[in-house]
Amino acid sequence: MTERLYYRDSSILTFKASATGIDQADESYRVRLDRSAFYPTSGGQLFDTGNLSGMKVVEVIDEGGEVFHVMNEAPTFNVGDKVSGKIDADRRRDNMQKHTGQHILSRALIETCQAETVSARLGDDYSTIEVNRESLTDDDLLRAELLANEVIFQDRPVSIDFVPHDKLKEIPLRKIPDREEEQYRIITIKDFDWSACGGTHSEATGSVGVIKITGQEKLRGNLRIHFLTGMQAVEDYRWRFDQIESISNIFTRHGRESLEAVENLVAENGRLRKKNTELKRQMLPTYIDQWYKNAIDINGTKVIAVDFSGENFKEARQAALGIINRYEVVAVIGADDKLLMAVSEGLPLSASDLLKKVADQFGGRGGGSPQLAQGGGFKSDDIKVLIAAPEKIFDI
Numbered sequence: 001m002t003e004r005l006y007y008r009d010s011s012i013l014t015f016k017a018s019a020t021g022i023d024q025a026d027e028s029y030r031v032r033l034d035r036s037a038f039y040p041t042s043g044g045q046l047f048d049t050g051n052l053s054g055m056k057v058v059e060v061i062d063e064g065g066e067v068f069h070v071m072n073e074a075p076t077f078n079v080g081d082k083v084s085g086k087i088d089a090d091r092r093r094d095n096m097q098k099h100t101g102q103h104i105l106s107r108a109l110i111e112t113c114q115a116e117t118v119s120a121r122l123g124d125d126y127s128t129i130e131v132n133r134e135s136l137t138d139d140d141l142l143r144a145e146l147l148a149n150e151v152i153f154q155d156r157p158v159s160i161d162f163v164p165h166d167k168l169k170e171i172p173l174r175k176i177p178d179r180e181e182e183q184y185r186i187i188t189i190k191d192f193d194w195s196a197c198g199g200t201h202s203e204a205t206g207s208v209g210v211i212k213i214t215g216q217e218k219l220r221g222n223l224r225i226h227f228l229t230g231m232q233a234v235e236d237y238r239w240r241f242d243q244i245e246s247i248s249n250i251f252t253r254h255g256r257e258s259l260e261a262v263e264n265l266v267a268e269n270g271r272l273r274k275k276n277t278e279l280k281r282q283m284l285p286t287y288i289d290q291w292y293k294n295a296i297d298i299n300g301t302k303v304i305a306v307d308f309s310g311e312n313f314k315e316a317r318q319a320a321l322g323i324i325n326r327y328e329v330v331a332v333i334g335a336d337d338k339l340l341m342a343v344s345e346g347l348p349l350s351a352s353d354l355l356k357k358v359a360d361q362f363g364g365r366g367g368g369s370p371q372l373a374q375g376g377g378f379k380s381d382d383i384k385v386l387i388a389a390p391e392k393i394f395d396i
């Protein structure tokens, strides 16, 4: 069994130990030590990285009570040799902030909205707490977030105590441990939270820095709350700040007024789109007359071909119907990978038959009535060719 130095003191970042085993597994090497300050992945917390006698430790695994230090290169030391360990301080601090932050937020969620933590995950990009509630309001989450940050600002001491099984009842634990053990490692945030936990935590709540809830998702009847701590939260704040500054610069407004500016723009865009649609509707007969002037004669039938690529497909349909109602013609309208065929009622041709011929030849699909048929799944280049030379449709 590896003696776990982080168990009593999470501030140990360098240590001396003896190598007790070196196993080769595929391309990697797993080193065992008699004692280690490296935290292995467990309890929802990620492993530490660092080095052993200058050699990189890429992963740390907990298996059968032993801590395995995974390296990608063969160790330069042998079993029995003394080695010196060094933990990556930034990653450890990050993990301690996340883990302490999780304890604080889990307790704050109980205090403010009686939501109990079912599980937690401390990730590289963000961390999550799953609570036994189907939903929480934005106000619930805000109150929990405020209390959590209040506890951080109070800089309450965080202590590690080892408590025997029969004394466990005297502690107001958030959750009774599942496993029966002789003694339990209890993490206490002074006068606020008590939790049986094997992870690495800050020595006081202040070093968590900040807690920000960033989202929630429903999951198996529970709620999963996303949150950030410490430098992760600061980086997220910087990113969001830059986004808002960039948006407000576009509008030459103050950052706090950018939402109003965007809302005004969206509302104005809606009004303009409506106006644009109305103008197009009014202009359609004029356009149709122009298209008719350019109509080509194929076997005695007038054919109008128009390219609507990049335009609204609903408008393309309206144009097709407008054309065949105004003149006795065949209308061929292309729009990116789609094709519309429309035939005036008096003509002895079928739009669906014509479309089917094109689809068979060019690999699209679709159908419709003798008057109006539409198809999709064409190559947009083929559509462009057909609009430029609609006689091809009748040659097929």
Ligand SMILES: [Zn+2]
Binding pocket: 099, 100, 103, 187, 197, 198, 199, 200, 201
């Ligand atoms: Zn913990």
